[in-house]
Amino acid sequence: MTMTVTRMTESELRQALRAWILASTAKLEAFELTDQTALLETQIVSSLQLMELILFLEETLGRSIDVTTLAPGAFHSIDAITSTFFTPTSPTPTSPAAAGDTSEPPP
Amino acid sequence: MTHPAALARWLERGDVQWYESGQVALRGDALELYQRLDRVFLGWAARDHGAGDELVPAFLPAAALGKIDYLRSFPHLVTLPLTLSHDPDEIRRYLAAGPQLPDGEIRLPPAAPIRDVLTPAACYHFYCRHAGQTIAAPTYLTTRATCYRREARYEPLTRLWSFSLREVVCLGPSEAVQAFLEGFAAKLEAFARQIELPVRFATATDPFFDPKQNPRWIAQVVAPVKREVLFDAGDGDRAPCAIASLNFHRTYFGEAFGMRHGDQPVSSGCVGFGIERWMHAILATFGEDPRAWPV
Numbered sequence: 001m002t003m004t005v006t007r008m009t010e011s012e013l014r015q016a017l018r019a020w021i022l023a024s025t026a027k028l029e030a031f032e033l034t035d036q037t038a039l040l041e042t043q044i045v046s047s048l049q050l051m052e053l054i055l056f057l058e059e060t061l062g063r064s065i066d067v068t069t070l071a072p073g074a075f076h077s078i079d080a081i082t083s084t085f086f087t088p089t090s091p092t093p094t095s096p097a098a099a100g101d102t103s104e105p106p107p
Numbered sequence: 108m109t110h111p112a113a114l115a116r117w118l119e120r121g122d123v124q125w126y127e128s129g130q131v132a133l134r135g136d137a138l139e140l141y142q143r144l145d146r147v148f149l150g151w152a153a154r155d156h157g158a159g160d161e162l163v164p165a166f167l168p169a170a171a172l173g174k175i176d177y178l179r180s181f182p183h184l185v186t187l188p189l190t191l192s193h194d195p196d197e198i199r200r201y202l203a204a205g206p207q208l209p210d211g212e213i214r215l216p217p218a219a220p221i222r223d224v225l226t227p228a229a230c231y232h233f234y235c236r237h238a239g240q241t242i243a244a245p246t247y248l249t250t251r252a253t254c255y256r257r258e259a260r261y262e263p264l265t266r267l268w269s270f271s272l273r274e275v276v277c278l279g280p281s282e283a284v285q286a287f288l289e290g291f292a293a294k295l296e297a298f299a300r301q302i303e304l305p306v307r308f309a310t311a312t313d314p315f316f317d318p319k320q321n322p323r324w325i326a327q328v329v330a331p332v333k334r335e336v337l338f339d340a341g342d343g344d345r346a347p348c349a350i351a352s353l354n355f356h357r358t359y360f361g362e363a364f365g366m367r368h369g370d371q372p373v374s375s376g377c378v379g380f381g382i383e384r385w386m387h388a389i390l391a392t393f394g395e396d397p398r399a400w401p402v
Contacts, residue, residue, distance in 0.1 A: 047326030
């Protein structure tokens with residue numbers, strides 16, 4: 001597959017995360033999920049799904065994440081994930097997953 | 108450390124007998140300290156939470172540990188009760204070949220299926236016993252069990268293959284479990300301050316095998332659920348050791364063992380006290396004279 005690297009905006013990352021979370025859980029409706037909603041403490045994202053979320057972020061951001069450097073709170077909410085991992089220059093392949101609310105659930 | 112040689116004196120006079128396999132035998136003042144400490148922990152569980160003491164067996168069903176993926180998460184810690192095949196002919200052939208090497212090592216025998224695991228944590232017995240049950244109100248439980256965790260190296264009192272773990276468990280709604288853990292944290296802090304035991308609290312993770320590959324370890328890093336009470340003898344000889352831990356499981360065991368509170372999986376939390384490690388802390392701080400102990 002040919003990947004065209006583009007720059008993802010912060011807003012696109014938030015939308016992509018939102019779409020991934022809603023596709024991965026049956027624990028809440030779209031209107032209940034805000035950028036401040038606690039994800040792990042409420043088990044909206046389970047510990048087993050966390051690895052999938054990290055892989056999704058790696059694909060979306062186009063770079064690897066060193067899990068040994070993760071700090072408490074890094075995955076607390078969409079706000080926390082964005083503030084931890086978003087950099088304005090993050091390259092990302094153009095794909096449905098990167099396009100925000102049209103993304104498909106992960107396999 | 109105020110009393111660096113206290114343990115050496117106990118080892119010399121036999122109050123503590125050391126097994127190189129990572130076990131201790133206790134008698135005399137050492138056994139007295141062990142019992143006094145356990146009475147303190149049991150007293151907290153009984154007086155503050157109405158928990159009655161229980162006795163649990165040495166083995167847990169392997170199928171129960173399978174529900175929480177224990178063997179994948181902690182294979183390096185597991186101790187298995189291996190027994191010989193039930194087939195007399197296989198046993199005869201095994202004996203004829205010589206079951207033991209000159210240095211005492213036992214040759215691997217034709218084994219019967221292994222369906223049990225030596226208890227790695229006392230509280231697991233409670234989740235097995237309450238499997239499938241509805242927990243209507245916060246429930247407090249306690250037991251002291253000999254626990255088995257294989258390690259690469261051992262040292263008297265602080266790093267043992269088999270050790271005594273007093274645990275206090277709360278099953279119930281999340282708020283009750285968190286209040287239980289906060290209450291115990293405050294109790295431990297006040298107790299340590301009162302007896303002037305040098306400890307500090309620190310967040311921690313469980314000792315997973317290949318932790319970076321385990322999503323549960325990553326989850327514990329980014330959303331801490333474990334706090335340890337660390338005693339530092341300050342002698343530079345031994346690393347600080349966790350004498351107690353406070354663990355919030357959220358609904359992990361509730362989901363794995365089908366325990367419910369209302370229409371939701373029950374939350375749980377436990378506080379664990381490593382009794383031999385507490386002995387080390389008391390001994391190093393106050394010496395081996397029972398009259399000097401604060402417990």
